[in-house]
Amino acid sequence: MTLASDAGPGSWLAVTHAMRIVRESQGLNDLTVHDLRRTVRTRMAELRIPKEINARVLNSETQNQNRSMISKGPPDL
DSSP states (O other), X not given: OOOHHHHOTTSHHHHHHHHHHHHHHHTOTTOOHHHHHHHHHHHHHHTTXXXXXXXXXXXXEEETXXXXXXXXXXXXX
């Protein structure tokens, strides 16, 4: 069994583990990692952070000329 601490601070396993702790301690049972990603993306846009930086922070990539975002992470757990 791999523990969240074995995976590194920025890994999906660590983020999922942290989200589980927040959900349980705050009673936010419906909160997902995807909710966090959407919130970060929205706040970065409000701060006028360039889309390319936003994509790097969220581990996304731009695709085609319309620069649509594609998530590279696993599905929410």
